[in-house]
Amino acid sequence: MGNDVSLMSDVRTYSVGTMATAARSQTLEVVRDAHESIIHVDRLTAFYGNKRVLNEVTLKIPSNQITALIGPSGCGKTTLLRTLNRMSYATPGFRHEGTVQILGQDVRSLKDVETFRRSVGMLFQRPNPFPMSILDNVTLALKLFGISKRRRNEIAEEMLGEVGLLHEIKDRLHQSPSSLSGGQQQRLCLARALAVEPKILLLDEPASALDPKSTRLLESLFVRLAERMTLVLVTHNLAQAKRVAHHTAFMESGELVEWGDTAELFSAPKDERTKVYVEEHIG
Amino acid sequence: MHGSTTMRGYSRKIASNMTWMLSLGALLLVVIVVLDILITVVRQGAGGISLSLFTTQTTGIAGGLQNAILGTLDLIFFSTLFAGPVGIMGGIYLAVFAPDRIARTLRFVAEVLAGIPSIVIGYFGYTMMVQAFGWGFSVLAGSISLSILTLPYIVRTTEASIRQVPKSYYEGALALGLTPFSALRTVVMRPATPGIVTGLLLAISIGLGETAPLIYTAGWSNFNPTLHLTKNPIGYLTYVVWTYLNEPYSSAHRLAYTAALLLIILVVILHLLARFLQPRVKG
Ligand SMILES: Nc1ncnc2c1ncn2[C@@H]1O[C@H](COP(=O)(O)OP(=O)(O)O)[C@@H](O)[C@H]1O
Ligand SMILES: [Mg+2]
Numbered sequence: 346m347g348n349d350v351s352l353m354s355d356v357r358t359y360s361v362g363t364m365a366t367a368a369r370s371q372t373l374e375v376v377r378d379a380h381e382s383i384i385h386v387d388r389l390t391a392f393y394g395n396k397r398v399l400n401e402v403t404l405k406i407p408s409n410q411i412t413a414l415i416g417p418s419g420c421g422k423t424t425l426l427r428t429l430n431r432m433s434y435a436t437p438g439f440r441h442e443g444t445v446q447i448l449g450q451d452v453r454s455l456k457d458v459e460t461f462r463r464s465v466g467m468l469f470q471r472p473n474p475f476p477m478s479i480l481d482n483v484t485l486a487l488k489l490f491g492i493s494k495r496r497r498n499e500i501a502e503e504m505l506g507e508v509g510l511l512h513e514i515k516d517r518l519h520q521s522p523s524s525l526s527g528g529q530q531q532r533l534c535l536a537r538a539l540a541v542e543p544k545i546l547l548l549d550e551p552a553s554a555l556d557p558k559s560t561r562l563l564e565s566l567f568v569r570l571a572e573r574m575t576l577v578l579v580t581h582n583l584a585q586a587k588r589v590a591h592h593t594a595f596m597e598s599g600e601l602v603e604w605g606d607t608a609e610l611f612s613a614p615k616d617e618r619t620k621v622y623v624e625e626h627i628g
Numbered sequence: 629m630h631g632s633t634t635m636r637g638y639s640r641k642i643a644s645n646m647t648w649m650l651s652l653g654a655l656l657l658v659v660i661v662v663l664d665i666l667i668t669v670v671r672q673g674a675g676g677i678s679l680s681l682f683t684t685q686t687t688g689i690a691g692g693l694q695n696a697i698l699g700t701l702d703l704i705f706f707s708t709l710f711a712g713p714v715g716i717m718g719g720i721y722l723a724v725f726a727p728d729r730i731a732r733t734l735r736f737v738a739e740v741l742a743g744i745p746s747i748v749i750g751y752f753g754y755t756m757m758v759q760a761f762g763w764g765f766s767v768l769a770g771s772i773s774l775s776i777l778t779l780p781y782i783v784r785t786t787e788a789s790i791r792q793v794p795k796s797y798y799e800g801a802l803a804l805g806l807t808p809f810s811a812l813r814t815v816v817m818r819p820a821t822p823g824i825v826t827g828l829l830l831a832i833s834i835g836l837g838e839t840a841p842l843i844y845t846a847g848w849s850n851f852n853p854t855l856h857l858t859k860n861p862i863g864y865l866t867y868v869v870w871t872y873l874n875e876p877y878s879s880a881h882r883l884a885y886t887a888a889l890l891l892i893i894l895v896v897i898l899h900l901l902a903r904f905l906q907p908r909v910k911g
Contacts, residue, residue, distance in 0.1 A: 437727040463805030473796035475815045486804040
């Protein structure tokens, strides 16, 4: 069962930058600690019109860790990610079979999509700051949720500080984000997502348009965030998966080929397809 | 080989020169015709512009144009009231929500509607609203006929304006937990509004110049518009242009040219406004 999840990793220490997280030995079938799985994808098959783009994907994503989704372009990473927060439903012609359970809820039959989406944040491949001031970008959602202006500004300051933007752009809060660099824009989008206190962050190649320095900065933020939330990181950059992800899933033509501890998947892939892909793309 | 290429290059050059000259000729022709119309209208109509034109109503084939000016504004007001919201909502639906097949069907319907000769819309309005509904010649019948005419333009320009706004704004807002309505209102409509208003103004100027749908539905009145939506015929500027030019009296001609001049001035103002609102292309 190549698609099935059975994770058996050794106790090892994770360190990125100044961060160090212990990824504990675990078997997902026997969940017993803080890393119990928070996202269950069960035989997910998805279509755009008549075109099948995901085929019986089964995957469990542990909480408070980073899970990377890797695989060749067009293999369905984005579609899988966007199904997790129902964003793919916004694409006319999209439909799926199988179930996605997040935070104990079946994504298909959510009663309150908006509340659900607040707990599942998302970063897009290209930074997408809204056409309004930097501050308004962070406070927009809070304002609509009825939070007082004072509190909104406090939260904005805190989140901009968290992503390291506050001191860089302190005097530009009321300006348009278009003057920011790509990396700063993406961090602004991260601050915007964090402001509504998500439990899960979905990241769709968030650094693919950024320079190496901005990429590293973003990665260190992800690692820090994993202490308090679950991150799913789609990336075409295998080195990035290696640097930050506790677990990695390899996809190819709509199928989840292999899934496991990051170090293991790269050093001792079980499936021949994974092996070929990793060998071709690493180094 | 070499010879044939240069031959082809040579003949292409001639063809391109000829195309260029033909285009220039056509352009000159258009400019001359437009100038001729403008000069005629201004020369014959400008003399008629006076205060009493705006303060007195038409009597027979003389008098002022107050009734026609107010009637035109009345018709424009109601047709915009009907076609504006429907057209804008239709455009939003097409741009954001409509599944492909429904969108294609609706676009086809809009194209067909835009292609119907305006006299046919007038005749339809006559049999349907004036007769069958028993509204008589009226503001209601006239303005609804005008709105049928302008609706496709409004739908089209709204859809185009919204499609120019990056989809990632909308999705980014949804991902924060905003409702589709809030997302549209806060991050999509704001940048799309100048384009939508421009379309609306151009639609109004199209309605402004129409006579055919109105002669069968609005009728004509020598008196100022009343507050009654039905059973009361109403005057409008294009009627004056259309009818009074056929009268054998110079006072009638004078009035017709003055009405034409007023229409041209209104249309120019609308186009200037539209130009002013046109979203600036970012360099
Ligand atoms: N809106 C869409 N309509 C139709 N096909 C799509 C759409 N989006 C993606 N696809 C197709 O689905 C497949 C998976 O795409 P995607 O999930 O974007 O892959 P990845 O993110 O791994 O590059 C591709 O073959 C792509 O062409
Ligand atoms: Mg993708």
